[in-house]
Amino acid sequence: MGQTTVIQINGITKKFGDRVILDGISLQLPLGETVALLGPSGGGKSTLLRCLNGLCPLDEGEIHISGQVLRPGQSQRSEAVQAVRRQWGMIFQDFQLFPHLKVIENVIEAPMQVLKTPRAEAIDRARKLLDRVGMKAHIDAWPMQLSGGQKQRVAIARALAMQPRGLLCDEITSALDPELKSEVLTVLEDLKRDGLTLILVTHEMGFARRAAQRVVVLCDGKILEDGTPEQVLEQPRTERMRVFLRRVMG
Amino acid sequence: MGAIVVLSILPWSACAQEKQPLIWGADAEGGAPYIFPDPSDPSKNIGFEVDLATALAKELGRPIVFKQYPFAKLTDGVSRGDIDLAMNGIEITPDREELVLFTKPYYAFRLQLVVRDDEDRFDSLQGIKDLGGVVGTLEDTAASRLLDRRKIRKQIYDGQIEPYKDLIDKVIDGVLLDDTIALFYAKKSMVTPEAPPLKFASPIVGRGYYAIALNKDNRALKTDLDVALTKLFEDGTLRRIYQKWGMWNDSQEEFLPSGQFFEPDEKADTGTTAPSHFIWLLLEGAWMTVKLTALSFSLAMLIGLPIALMRIYGPAPLRWFALLYVEFFRGIPTLLVLVFLYFALPEIARVQGWDESGFTLKMTGFWAAILGFGLSYAAYEAEIYRAGISSVPKGQWEAAGSLGMSRGLTFRRIILPQAVRVILPPMTNDLVALFKDTSVVSVIAVVELTKWYLILTKSSPQSVLEVALATAGLYLVMSVPLGYLSRYLEHKWGKQP
Numbered sequence: 043m044g045q046t047t048v049i050q051i052n053g054i055t056k057k058f059g060d061r062v063i064l065d066g067i068s069l070q071l072p073l074g075e076t077v078a079l080l081g082p083s084g085g086g087k088s089t090l091l092r093c094l095n096g097l098c099p100l101d102e103g104e105i106h107i108s109g110q111v112l113r114p115g116q117s118q119r120s121e122a123v124q125a126v127r128r129q130w131g132m133i134f135q136d137f138q139l140f141p142h143l144k145v146i147e148n149v150i151e152a153p154m155q156v157l158k159t160p161r162a163e164a165i166d167r168a169r170k171l172l173d174r175v176g177m178k179a180h181i182d183a184w185p186m187q188l189s190g191g192q193k194q195r196v197a198i199a200r201a202l203a204m205q206p207r208g209l210l211c212d213e214i215t216s217a218l219d220p221e222l223k224s225e226v227l228t229v230l231e232d233l234k235r236d237g238l239t240l241i242l243v244t245h246e247m248g249f250a251r252r253a254a255q256r257v258v259v260l261c262d263g264k265i266l267e268d269g270t271p272e273q274v275l276e277q278p279r280t281e282r283m284r285v286f287l288r289r290v291m292g
Numbered sequence: 293m294g295a296i297v298v299l300s301i302l303p304w305s306a307c308a309q310e311k312q313p314l315i316w317g318a319d320a321e322g323g324a325p326y327i328f329p330d331p332s333d334p335s336k337n338i339g340f341e342v343d344l345a346t347a348l349a350k351e352l353g354r355p356i357v358f359k360q361y362p363f364a365k366l367t368d369g370v371s372r373g374d375i376d377l378a379m380n381g382i383e384i385t386p387d388r389e390e391l392v393l394f395t396k397p398y399y400a401f402r403l404q405l406v407v408r409d410d411e412d413r414f415d416s417l418q419g420i421k422d423l424g425g426v427v428g429t430l431e432d433t434a435a436s437r438l439l440d441r442r443k444i445r446k447q448i449y450d451g452q453i454e455p456y457k458d459l460i461d462k463v464i465d466g467v468l469l470d471d472t473i474a475l476f477y478a479k480k481s482m483v484t485p486e487a488p489p490l491k492f493a494s495p496i497v498g499r500g501y502y503a504i505a506l507n508k509d510n511r512a513l514k515t516d517l518d519v520a521l522t523k524l525f526e527d528g529t530l531r532r533i534y535q536k537w538g539m540w541n542d543s544q545e546e547f548l549p550s551g552q553f554f555e556p557d558e559k560a561d562t563g564t565t566a567p568s569h570f571i572w573l574l575l576e577g578a579w580m581t582v583k584l585t586a587l588s589f590s591l592a593m594l595i596g597l598p599i600a601l602m603r604i605y606g607p608a609p610l611r612w613f614a615l616l617y618v619e620f621f622r623g624i625p626t627l628l629v630l631v632f633l634y635f636a637l638p639e640i641a642r643v644q645g646w647d648e649s650g651f652t653l654k655m656t657g658f659w660a661a662i663l664g665f666g667l668s669y670a671a672y673e674a675e676i677y678r679a680g681i682s683s684v685p686k687g688q689w690e691a692a693g694s695l696g697m698s699r700g701l702t703f704r705r706i707i708l709p710q711a712v713r714v715i716l717p718p719m720t721n722d723l724v725a726l727f728k729d730t731s732v733v734s735v736i737a738v739v740e741l742t743k744w745y746l747i748l749t750k751s752s753p754q755s756v757l758e759v760a761l762a763t764a765g766l767y768l769v770m771s772v773p774l775g776y777l778s779r780y781l782e783h784k785w786g787k788q789p
Binding site for chain 1: 705
């Protein structure tokens, strides 16, 4: 298992029934970069993200990630999928905190159960992570007592507790008010400075421009544009992209 | 049936026309030789009481119409006027004499102890008592009271075939019942075509009498029936009937015509449970109810979870099996399950010859009850588990999965704890329901709280109110806290949606 420095996506296809969601996508994503996945709703960006950590089984193609290969027909229980999941955190639009566990317990659950980290050590690390995302004051709160922005920051701390190589973020600010969005985006920028790989499905054009090194636009299951934020957002190659930008910006 | 009901509510004296049929209440389920379905034509009832009713009708010049009535309620039936006369092996007892009017006896019975063929440890009640053995009998009978007086451990049955069956199966050590019953069920007879491996132990002193029970106010009918019975005895009709059924013996000759009719043998009959004891007996029953409920429900929760998991996550064959299981046990009365486990399984093992290799499938009533209720309630609990588990959003699986948690770990640590909030209130409801449902176990010879109530109220009618209040009190003391527990847990978990 050679450690590679890229995520290599080779011609992956995903269908839901007759609908083709991903249509032979190939991409190379270097580790340590922040990549923004943009595009119209239904374009396939969330599906691509979920394929990356095996939440969504492939129909064709393969993904080389963290020394593992994800292939069609692989079980969710397979060692490859489990290994990828341990190394890549995922943040969801609707947070998905564990409602029956307090904030600190949400964060220590996976390290203790999966990595068998001793409780004291797990708590120690969790405190630091919660401090980092500005949630130290809410360690003993229940998820239901938190605002959306607070929940999302706890979710980030929870993912970080597994010491991942990177985070896969699926529209993580879409359910938040503008001021709560900025709380979360600030945390992301901080993580980016630490060199964590971030792959974000987002509608935040401003954030994409500011923070991403690369922007990939997916439309109808295919890659529409791929380049730096300046290239893609200011000089798009395709008419389709110009229309899309006018609509989101307008 | 409609006509019978209409007739039976007409007042007695007002229109007591000669040709108006008399309604005779008896329980054909009670069995041979009194009145029972003809083995060769089950649509027809036969028995010595059927013959006696026919003879009496002829003597009275009035038709006698049979009406099926539960044995335990026969004396109530005549008091309420549902039936005109109850004739079903009802013994004359002082308690009953307070409630109904008895005719002259029509049969003098003895108690007969029956033991297994190869029994060599004892040949008498005293022998069983010395060994600490258990004797089967029917409740509220002379036999049952005799066992109480002699302080012999007894096992109460609902029907007369079951105690002999359990005796053969070595569940109990002896059966004490009326000789009329023993003649039919412990020897080769028309209801037991093969002679059971049983024998009669030494005779027991003491006699009881069967008589016809009438409404207290119906003296006119008593006079008529007494005259008719005397006539049937004197002209030999009674003797012919009893000889036909193999029931004729010296006792009949000796005691039926004698003046002792209304002085039932003291040894065979007296003695009711002392009222000061009833609370202890009820507590004993309550403890049995608690044990049954706790063990069956634990079993139901244990079986229900895998069934629910199979239904939600299992591959097709397991899913079908789980669905079949749920539909099967939800669609079948628990009573049937209990009776099948207790009576039918050993029978099947015997017929299949499995018992020869020691696989008898025999279990005590207690464990059969726990298994039966456990299996039945597992179907309901599985559905509750399923609803609870399905109520947890799919995103929780994905979130835990993305943290590297396996499916098993996710289920145990993330899904189940959340499902429990949804599961618990309906499950506590089921627990309370089961608690009350356990009252049917007397069919498989387990005596719990309700059965003790029934036994006690029958044996001491004068303290019915006290016993009823105490029984209700015991049930409430146990079930109301369960309700509070359910609400407390609901409240506690309700705080974290």
